[in-house]
Amino acid sequence: MKLSCGLQESRPSPPRAISVAALLVAAVLAFCCLRRLEFSSISYHPSRPSPEVGIWELRNAQSQTGIICDVTHYRYNICFVNGLTLLDPASLTFFLLPPHHHSATTSGDGADSTRGNSSAPFTQKLRTYPRKWEHQIMAKITELTVTTGTPRNASCDVVHDEAALVFSSGGYTGNLYHEFNDGMIPLFVTSRLLAGRSAVLVISEFRRWWGSKYAAVLRHHSRHPPIKLDDVTSTHCFRGGAVVGIVSHGDMTINPALMPNGETMLSFRAFLDESYRAGENRVAELGSESVRPVLVMVVRNGSRSVTNQAEVTALADRIGFLVKTFTPTRNTDLYEAYRVINASHAMMGVHGAGLTHFMFLRPESVLVQVIPLGTDWVAETCFGRPAREMGLKYVPYQIDVEESSLVERYDRNDPVLKDPDSVVRQGWMNTKNVYLKNQTVTLDTARLSRYLKFAYRKARRFMAKSDRRGGSYVEKLYLRKLS
Secondary structure, three states: OOOOOOOOOOOOOOOOHHHHHHHHHHHHHHHHOHHHOOOOOEEEOOOOOOOOOHHHHHHHHOOOEEEEEEOOOOOOOEEEEEOOEEEEOOOOEEEEOOOOOOOOOOOOOOOOOOOOOOOOOOEEEEEOOOOOOOHHHHOOOOEEEEEOOOOOOOOOOEEEOOEEEEEEOOOOOOOHHHHHHHHHHHHHHHHHOOOOOOEEEEEEOOOHHHHHHOHHHHHHHOOOOOEEOOOOOOOEEEOOOEEEOOOOOOOOOOOHHHOOOOOOHHHHHHHHHHHOOOOHHHHHHHHOOOOOOEEEEEOOOOOOOEOOHHHHHHHHHHHOOEEEEEOOOOOOOHHHHHHHHHOOOEEEEEOOHHHHHHHHOOOOOEEEEEEOOOOHHHHHHHHHHHHHHOOOEEEEEEOOHHHEHHHHOOOOOOHHHHOHHHHHOOOHHHHHHHHHOOOOEOOOHHHHHHHHHHHHHHHHHHHHHHHHHOOOHHHHHHHHHHO
16 A cells, blocks of 8 residues: 555554664674674574563674574564675575685585584565565565575675665655655664674665665665665675665654664754755855845645645745745755755645655755645655754644644535544555645645744744855765764
8 A cells, every 4th residue: 555655554553672782783793793703604683572581682693693583673674694606697696605615606406514504594584675564565575484404506707795675666656755665764764783894785676766766866876786685686695694675764854862873863964964065165155146045836737735835935935035946856856956955945735756856955054835624744744854864953833723624625514524533543545545645735825934034033034054164065064963
């Protein structure tokens, strides 16, 4: 089921932070210490760890090579393959090879006399897209296998010194919100578990347009071209092991308590800044176009569009903004979007996937989200809370009933208008079909004026600060937060 901005039909139960954190911390330690260890046996961590004893088992596992998996999380499955790893493209399997296997290109039948026959090999199947609860969408994601079993052909056609970082770019890709929520943010979170070591990205459901769209970000994750799992025919071996799956902390969020160095959404914003090479010259050049703060007006067509958009744009101009209208599509060039938005001081738009471009705003700039009827909680979850986590000045404009097109379709005493919360509580489909798909807004410019004047004052203040600071402000703020 596709949802407007990546939310499940019913909210997930709170993640088991203690057990998952313990698992990931232990896995990271095992993974990072890989090259220093002398391996004498193959071991694995059970795929369903007990919260009470899992951390102790994992501590013991750190001294051995093996596979560590967590398939208990609500959102994702993940496996760490700690040792020389062979990718067999025919079976879509990642094999943990024995410690004495020669990774140079060889031929052979895969026989392995070092393992013995004392126990059956460990095997775990998983799909590397972090929306486990959506069974229909997960069925379209390639199923992979990690195992300590023996491959039929143990020769390595291509050998990499780095680890493989394996994930899917399928699912709801095509919707910008999901591309970040289910892709770019979890990829950033998981890449931090490599403790700065380089990786080779191995991607299933790879689309050429998606690869072009996110080329700058992918290059910043890895200096190597990604391996397109759907097209690969050669056997690849990874001396650095493999991380199969990516970690999601929730909707548009990063939990610093679960990160190796306390990274946050602000850290992710700094990573985007580095990916698109924002620097002193670019910000200064674009910021010099006007002495007025720049407001990027995100324009929607169809559902949740603003019927009096021209009036709203004129109002913002009269208040003092230099308004730049922005109508994103699936094919919008992210570099150009970043170039404009990163140099602006404020953004405004109705709740929807296009508002995900707020990720390119600099900390302390302003985000004005227009919230249609019945979308309070989804607007807060998708953009309100994340905006505050990224250090933005968040201004929610919740429309009145009279500003909604639904007044023309429903009686004034209908719960759709009178008590939207009661309608939303009946299930996600009500939110989707009533409030998201079949509503437009006509904004009350007199009422909106108060909000835009407030946003203008905040934007002017930020403009003055950023001009005094100069340089890549987000990088400086990020470093200050970590110090």
